[in-house]
Amino acid sequence: MKNLRSISIALAVTFLCSACAHSPVFPKVDRSSNLDLSSIAKRFGVPHCDVSVPMTQEEVLRAIELQGVQHPANRTDWAAMIEELKPNDQLRQVICLTKGTNGLAAGDVFYGLFRDGEMVAEMHTVIIN
Numbered sequence: 001m002k003n004l005r006s007i008s009i010a011l012a013v014t015f016l017c018s019a020c021a022h023s024p025v026f027p028k029v030d031r032s033s034n035l036d037l038s039s040i041a042k043r044f045g046v047p048h049c050d051v052s053v054p055m056t057q058e059e060v061l062r063a064i065e066l067q068g069v070q071h072p073a074n075r076t077d078w079a080a081m082i083e084e085l086k087p088n089d090q091l092r093q094v095i096c097l098t099k100g101t102n103g104l105a106a107g108d109v110f111y112g113l114f115r116d117g118e119m120v121a122e123m124h125t126v127i128i129n
Contacts, residue, residue, distance in 0.1 A: 027052035027063055027093050035117055037094070044096040046107050051114075052093035057082065060091050060111050064125050067109075072125070081113050081121040090114045094122070100129040 030053045037049040055063070064072040072078055085091075092112055100106030106129035113121040 026066070027055055027059065029053075029095070030092070035114065040094065040112075040119060041096060044108055046096045046098040049094055049096040051095070051112070054090040054092060055111075057091065060093075063093060064111070064123075067125055069125050075123070077123045081111070081123050084113055084121045086115065088115075089120075094119070097128065102129070104129060 029050050033051050035051055037051065041047065041049045061072050061078075069075075081091075090113070092114055093109065094112045095107075095109050097105050097107035097109070108124060108128070109126040110122055110124040112119040112123075
């Protein structure tokens, strides 16, 4: 009985530690966005694009760093995008992917500045295939 209790405690601790080690998808995709992304998708030659929920400047920088980009705040395209930022604008991650000729994902993942439903500035961080 004592061994069963010890095993149960060990399994519970293992489960809790592994649950904490896995972070949820960041940033979250906005499934209810009213943004018309068809012109962006056409520009990148993909069937459609998705966008994240609106993000703060800090969240965007953190997401970019998680992609392996060092010191994103020092990039000129980031400075230009932030200089454009006005009240009620939204920073969002934009995901424009399709299946490439080799069967793997191809496209672009970048950050856009949206104003009144239109993207007015962008910062590219990941181009796939």
